Amino acid sequence: MLRNCEVFSIPTKIEPRQLVVPGTLLAEGKYNVGFNAYREGEMVYSSVVGLADLRNDTVSVIPLRGCYIPYVEDVVIGEVKEVNPTMWALDILSPYEGILFAKEFLSKPLNTLKEDARSYLDIGEMVIAKVLSFDRTRNPSLTTRGDGLGKIQRGTVITVDFTRVPRIIGKKGSMINILKKESNCQIFVGQNGRIWISGKTRDEEAVVADAIRKIEAEAHTSGLTDRIQEYFAKRRA
Amino acid sequence: MKNEKLISDDGIRFDGRKIEELRPIKFSLGMLKNADGSAFVEWGKNKILVGVMGPREAHPKHLALADRCRIEVLYRMATFSVGERKSPAPARREHELSKVIKEALEPAIFVEMYPRTTIDIYVEVLQADGSTRCAGISAAALALADAGIPMRDLVSSIAIGKVEGQLVVDVKDEEDKQGDSDMPLAIMPSKNAVTLLQMDGLLTHEEFIRSLEMAKKGCMEVYQRQKEALQEHFQKSANNDEET
Structure with missing residues (x-):
């Protein structure tokens, strides 16, 4: 006491x-x-x-500034930088490159004699993946097993400063819910600062990207949720 | 020039400063888009631009350290930075200053937080007018803060000289060249810890003790400028609470 x-x-x-x-x-x-x-x-x-x-x-x-450091269970969006026979090296906007093993991506071992890893995932492609393990002595290993994870097939991926991620999600997801509701787009925010937006048209995606840029610029000001709502209202009018 | 007095009888230095007066110092931040952090300082006639990249993957890989981040500093003087043309090839002095600046900054950085990575710090002297290592260290500390790299404290630095038998704060080029001694000091101000102390020339024990006191005072003044620059730069993204 x-x-x-x-x-x-x-x-x-x-x-x-x-x-x-x-x-x-x-x-x-x-x-x-x-x-x-x-x-x-x-x-x-x-x-x-x-x-x-x-x-x-x-x-x-x-x-207010900084770089992303992976944590176990974080869901990130990575870009394929390197293809090896049984794994991919992903750029996850961090000092440490993400490692995605074929077994974790395909849910089965990859027969390197019969198949080429590139036919599944090639350089430049984007993947939503979860951090399986990381302790800074080895590069983080990633997995795509789980809901909503895997290769990105359509939509747009934009990059924001990783320190702005909590603001884009908002308290208990308030901001991201506004974005989703107002735009009718599917949005996924990776912990590392990459955001996947998928709508019916490119224009719809561009509107969301614009709104996110606005959030990024004004991240540490208050009353931002209201201003974002106004922004969408203005867009519709 | 040789016979000109650097300090007048009433204690005014040849550029109009008092004995313990610093040159006007102006820091600014974040002007480089492609660097993770950047800072520019106008320190009297010194003009120094610092860019920080990292923490990022160490290249070549065999240079990576298993338990901490490697700090690389490249101090470079532009060809046009001094009166006579400076050869663009890296000189002995530049190699030495790179090492000195690295060792002045390293104690402030939490290097153990990012094992196997590198932080590159590029100190580009565009115009030199004495005490460039001090200005470079002070600006590099701001560039590191701008890059969001975790640090124990900022690092502030200043040089004390002995000119015509008198101790002066913030040594200018002419005072360095014609003076008897030059003593740069870098400290972590809120820790009261010294990260760099060099001395060139001769000082008596008493003079050294007094120099150290004067340098600490000077560093605190530099620290104030550094804090003001950070406040000013980051305020716009931070202070709009009155809107609600």
Whole structure:
């Protein structure tokens, strides 16, 4: 009980959503350290440029810039960069290349004597895949087993800054649901910042892509969901 | 030029600065599209552009480190950056400064977070006017922050010189060439940790202690400018809370 009180009696050094830079003192005392923050003794500091965030008693920083680092269970969109006899190397907009084994893509072993891996997946093609395992000592291995995963056959893929992904999805999917409802397109947001849009026409897809660009540019402003709704209303009129 | 006094009797330096006064410093960020992070600094007449690429896959692969990210720095002076034409071939001095800058920045970066990758930092000196390594380090810290690379702290740097028997802050080209000593210092300001300390020439023990104090003060001033530049650059994407 007393320990709990202690946690909240020590004030943080920052306002909520304050812009912080690497090395900014965020809090002092028994706070938990979240993303993009680090502890040194009793002090918690920011490690990137971003917006400070305190949830319960966890101090973290919402990054404004950065690159994607894979996490297990993340669903990403990768572009085939390299074809090997039994696997594909996918660019997933990360320092680490994704590895997709034929077994994970085809659900059966690939007979390299009879078939060519290129006939299934060629360089430049896009794949929605899930991260199976990753620990930074080896490249992330991917799988396409599961609902909605696999090679992308139609539609458009656009790339956004990976730090904007949470905003494009919105709280409990609020933003992505607006996009889907207003546009009648199928949209899938990969954790690594690639977004697949599939509509009846190219124009429909372009409208969604435009809206997403707008979200990306104004990501850290409030009232954005309303503005996106207005944007679609204007488009229809 | 040789016989000209660099510091007047009432303590004003030949470019009009006081003993402990820095040159005007202006940082700006994010002007390069193809680099992951970039910064430009106008530090008096110094003009230095820094681009950061990465973290990205290490090439060639055998140079990748299994437990941390490799930091590569390329410090380069443009052919037109100094009065006499500088040969475009990399000189000994450039190799040395690349190494020095790398070692000044590395302690600030969480290199263990991205094993087997590389971060490339390109420091291009477009116009040189003394203390380019200090300006380069300070700008590179901003470019790294702009690239979103996790760091313990920014790195701020400044040089202290001894000119005509007096210690001066932020050494200009002429003061470096005609002075008795030049001492660049780089620190992580909020950690109070030194990442670079060099000395050229002669200082007494007392002078060295005083130089260190003056340099720390100067670094804190650079740190303020760095923070202001980051605030200014990132504010537009961050502060529109009043809209609701």
